[in-house]
Amino acid sequence: MxxxxxxxxxxxxxxxxxxxxxxxxxxxxxxxxxxxxxxxxxxxxxxxxxxxxxxxxxxxxxxxxxxxxxxxxxxxxxxxxxxWDPMFNPKEETSTTIAWISFPSLPPIFFGKKVVFSLAAVVGKPLQMDMATKNQTRPSRARVKVEVHLLREFPKRIKIGMRRSDEVMEKWIRINYDYVPKYCKTCMIQGHNEQECYVEHPELYPTKEKVDQVVGKQSYNT
CATH class of the missing domain: 3.30.70 (Alpha-Beta Plaits)
Known part of the structure; x- marks a missing residue:
């Protein structure tokens, strides 16, 4: 459908x-x-x-x-x-978003689309490699855009194996994340988490006194 x-x-x-x-x-x-x-x-x-x-x-x-x-x-x-998803609720923002991830020090033999996508699948749904990865003009790292769920834990590394004769050499590859938005389970919106939430922590809300102090410091520094 x-x-x-x-x-x-x-x-x-x-x-x-x-x-x-x-x-x-x-x-x-x-x-x-x-x-x-x-x-x-x-x-x-x-x-x-x-x-x-x-x-x-x-x-x-x-x-x-x-x-x-x-x-x-x-x-x-x-x-x-x-x-958008079929269960979309106008009162809640989805916890799904898109982020760039990269695999530094990935051996060049792993730069094919099928291989990079299979590695990226441990994070989320792979969508697109960047041009340097596609053209293999940056052998230092592979970079791919992935659909991620903000409420899930992001893996920090993945193990790959390379066969040499009858021996399999294993290697851990680090996973780097570009900017990934935060998600608040209390407000059901992207942009902040529970630790920064004004609903959970009303004492963090910027009062007029705090705003005046910030403005005063900025005026003094200029």
Whole structure:
């Protein structure tokens, strides 16, 4: 059903601080988000639009940026993009996102797409290798974009084996992660965790006195 309804590469666009009319968004989003293929855009609920991309490349691009800014008549509307799934709840942000991971010191014989994807699968669903890995112009590391679940534990290394005659040589390969957003299980949103949550820790909320102190220090330093 997901494939039949063209929802395989569906993305939620969450627009803050007001938003243009849906007719305008249908024209602005493909152009300003630099989508290469066709897409279908519709209003899902208040502040939420459903973007049904047709290309994997556009799907990855939409989920790879922290936010897009949709501009209309000198107004700019920030749009957060989230993965859509059949159990999508407008009151909760998904814990699934996209992140770059890399394998430093991976032997060049492991740079094929099938091998890199099989290694990346221990983290999440592999989607795309970067150009340097694809062209093998950076033999120091392989880099791949992966769909990850923020509530799962991220493995820090993976073991590979290389056969030499009748002997198998094993080697641990470290897994490096680029920026991965935090997720708060209390607020059900991306961007912070429970340790930084104002609901869990109201004492962290910036009071007027704290804001005045910060502003005062900045003014003094300048």
């Amino acid at each position: 997901i494939i039949n309804e063209n929802l395989e590469y569906a993305v939620i666009g969450k627009i803050s601080y007001g938003w243009p009319a849906i007719q305008d968004l249908c024209k602005l989003i493909p152009k300003q988000c630099e989508l290469k293929g066709e897409c279908n855009i519709g209003l899902l609920s208040n502040r939420l639009v459903l973007i049904k991309a047709m290309l994997l490349e556009d799907y990855v691009h939409l989920l790879s940026k922290l936010a897009f800014y949709i501009t209309q008549r000198n107004w700019s509307f920030p749009m957060l993009t989230l993965k």
